Amino acid sequence: MPPxxxxxxxxxxxxAFVFLLLPWSGFALKIRPDFIxxxxxxxxxxxxNLCNVGTAWFxxxxxxxxxxxxxxxxxxxxxITAFFAVTYQRRLVLFNHTQQLFYVLLLLMISQIxxxxxxxxxxxxxxxxxxxxxxxxGILLWRAAVIFGLNTGGRSRGx
Amino acid sequence: MSRRFNHKLESxxxxxxxxxxxxxxxxxxxxxxxxxALMAADSRLQYLTSVRQSLQGLLHPLQLLANAPSRLYxxxxxxxxxxxxxxxxxxxxxxxxLKQDVALQKLNTLELENNNLRQLLQTNKSIVETSVAxxxxxxxxxxxxxxxxxxxxxxxxxxxxxxxxxxxxVIGQVTRVYPLSSEVTLITDKSLAxxxxxERNGLRAIAFGHGRDNTLDLPYLPTNVDIQRGDKLVTxxxxxxxxxxxxxxxxxxxxxxxDSPFARIVCVPTGGVENHKQVLLVSIxxxxxxxxxxxxxxxxxDVKVKSSESKPATTKPSQKKAKLEATKPQLKPEIKPLxxxxxxxxxxxxxxxxxIPQPNNTSKPHAAE
Numbered sequence: 001m002p003p004x005x006x007x008x009x010x011x012x013x014x015x016a017f018v019f020l021l022l023p024w025s026g027f028a029l030k031i032r033p034d035f036i037x038x039x040x041x042x043x044x045x046x047x048x049n050l051c052n053v054g055t056a057w058f059x060x061x062x063x064x065x066x067x068x069x070x071x072x073x074x075x076x077x078x079x080i081t082a083f084f085a086v087t088y089q090r091r092l093v094l095f096n097h098t099q100q101l102f103y104v105l106l107l108l109m110i111s112q113i114x115x116x117x118x119x120x121x122x123x124x125x126x127x128x129x130x131x132x133x134x135x136x137x138g139i140l141l142w143r144a145a146v147i148f149g150l151n152t153g154g155r156s157r158g159x
Numbered sequence: 160m161s162r163r164f165n166h167k168l169e170s171x172x173x174x175x176x177x178x179x180x181x182x183x184x185x186x187x188x189x190x191x192x193x194x195x196a197l198m199a200a201d202s203r204l205q206y207l208t209s210v211r212q213s214l215q216g217l218l219h220p221l222q223l224l225a226n227a228p229s230r231l232y233x234x235x236x237x238x239x240x241x242x243x244x245x246x247x248x249x250x251x252x253x254x255x256x257l258k259q260d261v262a263l264q265k266l267n268t269l270e271l272e273n274n275n276l277r278q279l280l281q282t283n284k285s286i287v288e289t290s291v292a293x294x295x296x297x298x299x300x301x302x303x304x305x306x307x308x309x310x311x312x313x314x315x316x317x318x319x320x321x322x323x324x325x326x327x328x329v330i331g332q333v334t335r336v337y338p339l340s341s342e343v344t345l346i347t348d349k350s351l352a353x354x355x356x357x358e359r360n361g362l363r364a365i366a367f368g369h370g371r372d373n374t375l376d377l378p379y380l381p382t383n384v385d386i387q388r389g390d391k392l393v394t395x396x397x398x399x400x401x402x403x404x405x406x407x408x409x410x411x412x413x414x415x416x417x418d419s420p421f422a423r424i425v426c427v428p429t430g431g432v433e434n435h436k437q438v439l440l441v442s443i444x445x446x447x448x449x450x451x452x453x454x455x456x457x458x459x460x461d462v463k464v465k466s467s468e469s470k471p472a473t474t475k476p477s478q479k480k481a482k483l484e485a486t487k488p489q490l491k492p493e494i495k496p497l498x499x500x501x502x503x504x505x506x507x508x509x510x511x512x513x514x515i516p517q518p519n520n521t522s523k524p525h526a527a528e
Contacts, residue, residue, distance in 0.1 A: 014221075017221060018221060018224055018225045019225075020225075020300070021218075021221055021222050021224075021225035021226075021297075022225045022226075022228075022229075022297075023225070023226060023229050023296065023297035023298070024297070024298065024300070025297070025298040026298075029298060029300070029302065030302065052180065052183070052186060053183055053186035053187055053190055054186060054190060056190075057190040057193070057194065060194070061197075062218075065211065065214050065215065065218060066218060066300060067299070067300040067301045068299060068300070068301060068304075068306065068308075068335065068342055069301050069304075070198050070201045070202050071197045071198065071200075071201040071207055071211070072193075072194035072195065072196075072197035072198035072201065073194075073198065075190070075193075075194040075197065076190075076191055076194035076195065076198070079186075079187060079190040079191055079194060080187065080191065083183050083184070083186070083187040086183040087183055118198075119303050122202070123349075124303040124304070124349070124370075125303075125349060125370045125371055127302060127303070127371070131302070
């Protein structure tokens with residue numbers, strides 16, 4: 001495996017983590033996209049030989065640590081999301097950008113729904129539909145990254 | 160030859176298409192089970208707190224890195240703030256300090272007087288708390304809970320359970336302590352309850368965080384309860400965590416519906432729950448528990464003379480013993496206190512309360528066993 005790719009994988013994950021740790025508050029916290037999950041999905045699509053479901057689980061643990069919740073909540077959500085990302089990875093590479101965007105939205109929603117179920121079990125109150133805003137900002141970020149030249153493996157419409 | 164060829168083949172990086180290892184489904188099952196086990200272990204057992212603490216220490220440098228931009232922004236802002244602004248602020252702060260000084264002088268005399276009165280009444284000393292100033296690092300990242308992270312932790316002798324207050328009122332309680340930071344659950348969080356007292360009439364109740372919007376609820380109060388809109392709620396202090404008399408919230412809304420036996424009371428916290436940078440962590444007051452029971456028996460000698468039967472009520476274990484040991488030990492406690500108050504005025508009794516009750520107290524447990 002090319003070491004440069006592995007290095008950029010680690011670097012991007014650390015960067016995503018720093019973004020997560022930024023002092024978000026108020027409305028920004030409500031619409032904060034899930035940086036780590038986005039990076040994981042990107043690498044699961046681009047380099048499935050470098051990371052897998054286990055990587056997602058491990059990073060989920062760190063997110064659990066950062067959010068201060070019960071250990072394993074984000075880990076489980078990321079694991080399930082990564083499973084769906086990996087299962088359809090071969091098809092996903094053939095999608096065009098718009099299709100890919102919808103698929104990423106679906107993945108982000110899956111992770112949020114799993115998390116919502118877990119939180120509801122532990123007695124949290126629902127936050128209304130605004131709870132799903134981070135998924136929308138997440139795909140906006142994804143789209144922006146694609147526009148700025150990030151190769152997510154999708155094909156542009158013409159080709 | 161062929162072996163070497165094989166070897167060569169193996170060392171080649173396999174194309175991404177084929178390298179999969181165990182199937183994703185197997186991995187999913189394994190890691191899901193693992194996280195479920197972790198969740199169960201973390202929520203029901205206490206094994207993972209030390210793991211969490213050490214890992215949090217690992218995260219701390221990253222946290223500092225992430226906080227650096229906002230910190231830099233604030234610092235430069237402060238640096239370039241105008242001369243006029245600083246002068247104005249300085250003036251207003253000086254005035255404020257003057258006002259507080261006057262109030263403090265009053266407080267000192269009041270405290271002395273209070274202590275004297277308490278000594279006369281032989282009750283325990285009023286609680287003295289120590290506090291540590293802290294700065295809010297960031298708001299909790301979990302949308303479902305109301306938490307903040309402050310920059311004081313186990314290394315600064317913070318323990319879980321301490322009350323967190325700011326200049327205007329109670330903010331919350333320390334719920335988790337890391338080496339260099341600690342997690343504060345705000346009073347508006349659904350899981351936090353705080354014993355309060357209505358300032359106007361002294362009615363005691365417990366306020367619960369509402370969770371979603373920044374309000375508190377006063378549940379389980381009957382519809383005819385004497386609470387009005389605008390009533391101030393202060394800490395009652397009976398929980399032994401929050402010092403008594405701190406402002407908590409003001410009642411903003413009372414709904415009485417005929418189909419419910421309880422009133423629905425909504426309160427708005429007075430403390431700047433979400434808009435302050437500095438907070439104070441107030442340590443849990445320690446009340447010297449055994450001192451109280453020691454003082455009770457010799458404290459009111461005049462009472463004891465007339466009622467030998469009232470004494471066992473205050474110290475129950477001694478009652479059984481007294482019955483067991485028939486005549487001999489009964490003489491001791493009754494004669495001794497009788498002599499003492501006669502020759503000694505009350506003031507002397509206070510000065511060494513431990514000297515008198517000790518013989519009594521030490522003899523009792525031995526006899527009981």
